[in-house]
Amino acid sequence: MLLKPLQHLIYFVKDIYRSKRMLLELIKNDFRQQYLGSYLGIIWAFIQPIVTILVFWFVFQVGFKSKPINDFPFILWLVAGIVPWFFMADSWPKTTGSILEYSFLVKQVMFKIKLLPVIKIGSSILIHLFFIFFTLMMFWFYGFSPDIYILQLPYYLFSFIVLLMGVSWLSSALQVFLKDSLHCVNLILQLGFWGTPIFWSKSMMPENIQWLLKLNPMYYIIQGYRDTFINKVWFWEYTNLSLYFWCFALITFVVGALTFKQLKPHFADVL
């Protein structure tokens, strides 16, 4: 009984891999198109988050003169945590609306609709990669040059994408039927931003409720980025947390993919 959904799932994932060329083309197109019609074009994709980081820098470094955390300038510590969050906050709402946005494709030829959330994630990755580069530059500016630990960044990025795909398939499929889904996503992101140790260090929490924070899968990702840039800890050093994250991510992935598959035949009827 479990075998059939599993086969479907494997086919589902394989199919995405097979359409990689089309996917790449569509990602490029999507990226270009988001900023079409504005004079500064793609630059807008970078301006807003850069300004945010600069404001933080000004407020916390220049204004509040925030105390360094673990001997690291506060701004660097903040950036390492907030950059992955930007990725999450940028891509999840976009993927959620992706099917509605691309409804003109859903109504056309046998287009693989499941690619739509993937396209949105793809175009957000481009911006994210730029920010990773930006982060590296900031660290370098403060005198921390990249080292061997940078190699685990692809691992965390991959984990992140698996998690994102799961939640995106789920939310994008639901959004077609329930326009409330996007509001829920935004609410979750709002809560998540303050509920994840981005602006604050987990050591500010009492010892006995720190485990609660770790239930949040984003904790793992953000911790991972900080470990890479600042703490210099390898991901295999947290066996339990890694295990927990992967269980969470894979279950979300499977649930998301199956829900999407289940609801897909109804999309064209509703749009």
Place this chain on the structure above:
Amino acid sequence: MSEEIVVSVSNLTKVFHLYNSPLDRLKEGLHPLRKKYHKDFYSLNDVSFDIKKGETVGILGKNGAGKSTLLKIITGVLTESSGTVTTKGKIASLLELGAGFNAEMTGIENIYLNGTIMNFSREEMDKKLQGIIEFADIGEYIDHPVKCYSSGMFARLAFAVAINVNAEILIVDEALSVGDAAFQMKCFNKFQELQDSGVTILFVTHDLESIIRFCTRGIVLDTGKTVFNSLPKEAVDVFKQIMTGSYSPDKNEAESDGRENNTQKISNNNNALEYGNNKASIVDYSLIMDNKPCTVIENLKDYRVTMQVKFSEEISNPIFAVSIKDLKGMEITGVNTHQLKMTTGVFKPNDVINVNFDQCANFRSGKYALSLGCVTYTKSGEIEVFNRLYDVILFEVIGSNEFCGFYDMQSKLEITHA
């Protein structure tokens, strides 16, 4: 035309679920025990047919008969409720204006986008680009976002893309009807070119003439069922009956048996088609030349079409009509008392009248079919058919053809020095 079946539809049923709210739909989609939250609407009900490679099939039917649903299921946009659809080969489709195109992007960008979706590489599309732009022929608009296009320009671009992607099956919904005459002609010429190269074409249109001219087969759908699937000319006749609400499958077979009083009727066509509610009946008719009934008339001579109509109810101002088609079913000419703005008068039950149409036979030699009708417009503006006789008299026009086309303009020619 080969024997290979490229589209096979069997027992296809599409039920649209009517939900009270979108939430009900979601609940049903995810319900583990498949609980029902909807009311059913059958858009297609047990439709089956096969289409062979190279055929051109026209699909006719009233609005809401299920035509578009059928095409959408064949292209894979909609999912069938039950039954199966199998297709062989790459499909290009023009389903509705706007589908497949991103309104914000320019024509050119959309061409590439479509290419990507059809799994062509950029280089392959580069090669096709020129042909597409030329066919669409919308000038500098090709560089503007498609949201500023008129529906005609849109249809042009969409059609140009669809025919240039080397599809083996082309599916066209009514999209073409928004193009102007010149473009439609261009499309139909292209259709013929595609037909010759073995492309299978399925199209929906309300333009009956193009069905007769271009299709090798006609399928008529009514309320989700196939009611007819054979020659295009006959399909058009069946469709006309459906439109006037006088179609019933049995009548179709009993048609040429005639009626009890048909002593003088000389229908020489076994495939003639008769229907109507008989509140007024055409009890006799003939084609007359030189005061004699005939089936051969001479080019450019006067002839008369006469019909005797008997009324069984009181009817005021009925419309009498004659039309002449060639053997392909193309309407060559026709006229009725309504078009002539004639008031025909009020008739009582059992009145019998003669209606004569006199005219000159100025069409080219060949075989023709004459149809007669007695109808009226109801208050709601629909046509009520008392009696229609399709193709009851087959006749031939003979004589010299010193002109081209369908009819003789009878030009008076004069050449003078300027």
